[in-house]
Amino acid sequence: MNELIQESKVAAFVEHLPQTMLAIDKELVSKAIATIKTTDFPTTRTEAWKYTRLARIAAISTANQTAREGKNLSREDIHSSYQITKDGLTFVFENGVFRSDLSSGEFPAGATIKPLTGCTKEELAIVGKSLTLENEVFNAMNTAYAVDGMYISIQDKAIIDAPIQLIHLITGKNTVSNLRNIIQIGKFAKAEIMQSYFALDAEASFTNVVTEVIVAENAHLTINKLQYEEEGNYHISTEQVDQAKDSTFTINTMSLNGTLVRNNLNIEVNGVNCMTNLHGAYVLKSNQHVDNHTIVDHKQPHCESNELYKGVMDEKSTGVFNGKVFVRKDAQKINAFQSNGNVLLSDDASINSKPELEIYADDVKCSHGSTTGQLDEEAVFYLRARGISEKSARHLMVSAFIEDVVTKIENEAFLNYTHSLLKERFGWDF
């Protein structure tokens, strides 16, 4: 295929999307548009997309994006179906558009929380600061066409106890949602954010979300992320994280539904004494495809990172795990642990797992490992010999396997909600 035809593919894709109305730097938007013009959708020849085919996203007919009515929903609907916890603040977006009618009106002291459409140019000055646009067509698309997103800025020393919950709903056919979030946690501050993604009567819809995160000196941030868009929809999510010294950043990613899900976690550990925790579970069936690409870049000494991802693949589903850990030349005394475990429940399911370590310092403790296997049939027999049906025996084993990472979630409500979705979708009890 020649360059020109490929170029027109992305151009055609964005043609009907309204350019962003957010008060972000005009030059940045121009740069993003220029990138889109010269960059194609990645193919499997691109190393970072080797196992993830984007043809189905590229094929979405994106005309008629405007003039979409919001779904007729009430706060009660949100409450009963999507809200993970009553405590805290809940903010709802539909197809990238903020739904103030469904969102909390109260804000805690010590925090500025509002949709990006309500932010000033000054507040949005940090947008795109550390996000790569070059060759990153989805980052560029998000920058040029972001509809809205959440701006969360926690003041220095503010401890926000109640979780901040962001719910994104996709609705309708062929909908494209470019959602952009900004999260800034001030020095010595602490917060917990939940991001959950659902579909409501959606079909062949695409969510492209970019979240830029700054965790300042001594700050603590936990993000609990739940991906539960129905099958037939596509989701690409990018977290760009900047950690300053003495900070702790934890993200738990639960990918339980959706036909194609790609998560890019880019963690830059820019200060000494940091703690970084990346945990992920992906439980897949039918023809689902979930791809987790993570990068932890240790640039400073005396830091620790822990990464645990576990996946269960049934039927014709496919998983991808690519975890890179860099330890730069002067980043001594780093402890970096990375592990990826997979269970395949069918002969047609598959996983491509590639943990990678690139170490340029000499005084570090790093380990990485990847396992893929079937269920232990001896154990299944043992359970059956105690009167447990073969089906329940397999469920017990699989849930035990995945529970190991699911229970990294400290928030009880989020953990319970995750369990309830596993029960709903896979019939598992915990």
Place this chain on the structure above:
Amino acid sequence: MITIKNLHASIDGKEILKGLNLEVKAGEVHAIMGPNGAGKSTLASVLAGREEYEITEGSVDFDGQDLLELSTEDRAREGLFLAFQYPIEIPGVSNINFLRTSLNEIRDYKGEEQISAKDFMALVREKSALVELDAKLASRSVNEGFSGGEKKRNEIFQMAMLNPKLSILDETDSGLDIDALRIVANGVNKLKSPENATIVITHYQRLLDYIVPDVVHVLYNGKIVKSGPKELALELEEKGYDWIKAEVDAQ
């Protein structure tokens, strides 16, 4: 309780059981002894329903049912229990959770009500005390990090929880020190009743000092070649198996 007639079983095309006959009645304890490799564990596995074995001939009647037609789980639900020679570790699956599932599936099969959480916990306390199994172990992952003796006690704990009609203990004594042996035997003896039966597989006589059998059988080369009263065990202990092998080979 169980009647095994002319049982032939093979694995990977190799015949291991070669026409085995055995009858055990309710209220009885039978010991099966025999040299290593005789087929004792194979018999236990075949009765429990391990699918790798091919049954080429023979029949097994379990309380009026054709045992060989039942799935592994249905055999257990009908009251057959195998205490494994090598209990497997199952990381992440808690003993308690799995036993509750097990009890409830057995009850469901029999058309009985699910056990209440309260009754279940009371049962766990009672039965773990019976085999002196630490309550902490009862709630840990199945056999994970258990010592050899703890694994064997856990098998008897499960047996006590499930209250089977027929228990088959496959070398439950191996790897046990004398204290653990006494505890395990004591547990088995307490569970004994006129309605249930036990098959004790062992190749040492010492367990039989504690669990006194009604009949002792010698399994050699895939068959029961000799049966006798409990004194037969002592004779085997003293003289080994060579005289039996010689007897059989002479025929």
